[in-house]
Amino acid sequence: MREKAKGIFQILIVVSMIIFAIGGRFLPTPLGFFTVSGFSMYPTLKPGDLVIGVGTYISPYNEGDVVVYCKNISTCIVHRLMLVNNTYAITKGDYNPSNDPPITVDSIRFKVIGSVPLLIWLQLAVASLIFIFFPINPGKGFKQPFVLETFIFLFFLLVNLAYLTIYVFQTPPALTRIPLPAVSLATLSWEKGFSSIIIGYRLTGLSIREVEECLLIAQSLTTQCSRYSVSGNRLLIHPPAEFYKQLYDSNLSAFLVKLTLSLDQGTLVGSYPFVLEWKKPVLVIVDDKLVLSNPNPVPIEIIGYRIRSYVRNTRTLHVDEVIEYSSSGFTLQPFETREIDLAWILSTSYVEVRYIFMNQTFTWVGRLDK
């Protein structure tokens, strides 16, 4: 009889535990117990935590409370209430980036009043079950059948669960990220006179070994870089003069430097845009001199120049005579400045210089006052 009562008691314990565990999902129980299964409420609630909820018909809820709503018997969600009115409510997991879809207020079943971490509630539950199902007689100790076995089994089980709780359920899973070496562009510049292009990099965990390929590309023009050198994190490229000449002759000003660099780890392939601003030659008359400067890295052809001197009659102030002098052309080399002496001219004159710039002929006129 006593054994039968004991058996009924054990069955009742199991049934009540099941009702406590899952009853709240489909019965209007005053209390509901749920276990957290994800990281959506991290760090407020962690996976495995036992959530204790009070029926919403007992304790009303407000915005900001953590509530339990059930979509169906198998799916109940523990999230924070963000917005609520008479018909619908909006919830959100503390760790989630956005709100959940709206839910009806009827689906909110419990207001969460507390939680117990997995490591505590599971141990308490297991220990309770041991004492209910394996009552220990202190006099017999481990000599009783299956008591030693149960303890050893539970010891290993709890070790597993403890590690699982500590290392898996405490922090959300992170993406595996390897600290990769990095490279980024620091500078794109010219050295004075366009003689060299400077490309500077910011390198982390990498260094430039050599230049595998260097091409200068402008529309259909493609030229190999004639000379280049690596200086630490900088690359100095010396474009050939012919390339600039080809650009100039084709009326092009933009080009790309396409590089393939061999690094100590891997390869860097990059295309860097450059724009050359072609400038007309600078012509001025200063101190009886005609000064012609070419600010471009290409030669500019000066077709020729002509000087017209107006000799005036000092008494009548009329122009009596016009003396004209012309000279053949020459080539103004890249960045060259040439001076033409005009000191021999005795009267006011106009200097007319004709030159070709970007395939067009221009005439420049300057006045020389005497």
Added chain:
Amino acid sequence: MLTYQLIAGCSAILYSSIVLLILLTPLYYLEGVVKGFISFSFYQLKMGDTLINLPELERAISLSMPITLNSLFLLLLGLSSVAYWIYRRHSPVLARLMFPTSMATVFSTTFFYMTHTVYILKVVESLAGEYVVTNSAGILILGEVILKSSPLADMMNSPIPLLSLSILNAVLSTMWISRIYTKLSP
């Protein structure tokens, strides 16, 4: 009874040896940009001369502690059982210890498999492949990482081999303990 002791002991040695071998030997080798190896107990990954630390693998190492403990204890019990059998002695205490330990290995094996799938395999899969980064400097092609797995790693691809072994081990130790309790019962 001695035969049960021998069979259960040998099964315990076999299972625990395989598990310890999986725990201690490198399961995956990486070649290319990232070089090194990964095992359950330790790993060494290098990019160039820089050692890489991965928190997921550190976790996997920590998570392998319960099964290491379980397997070492089982190995000890298995070796003791066989040693007792050699001297033709039967030990019911060993049976009482081996039964729950073997039962616990079924759970440990499940967690072990989960650790492998969730942490190690995930890391390994994310490490393998092409390393190409695009930024302001252009396209940085760091190269490829080739993954080679050991036969023991292939064994971990499915839970069936290890889980079957642990269940077999649990069944054999259950048979041994049942035999003892049957004999003891009036």
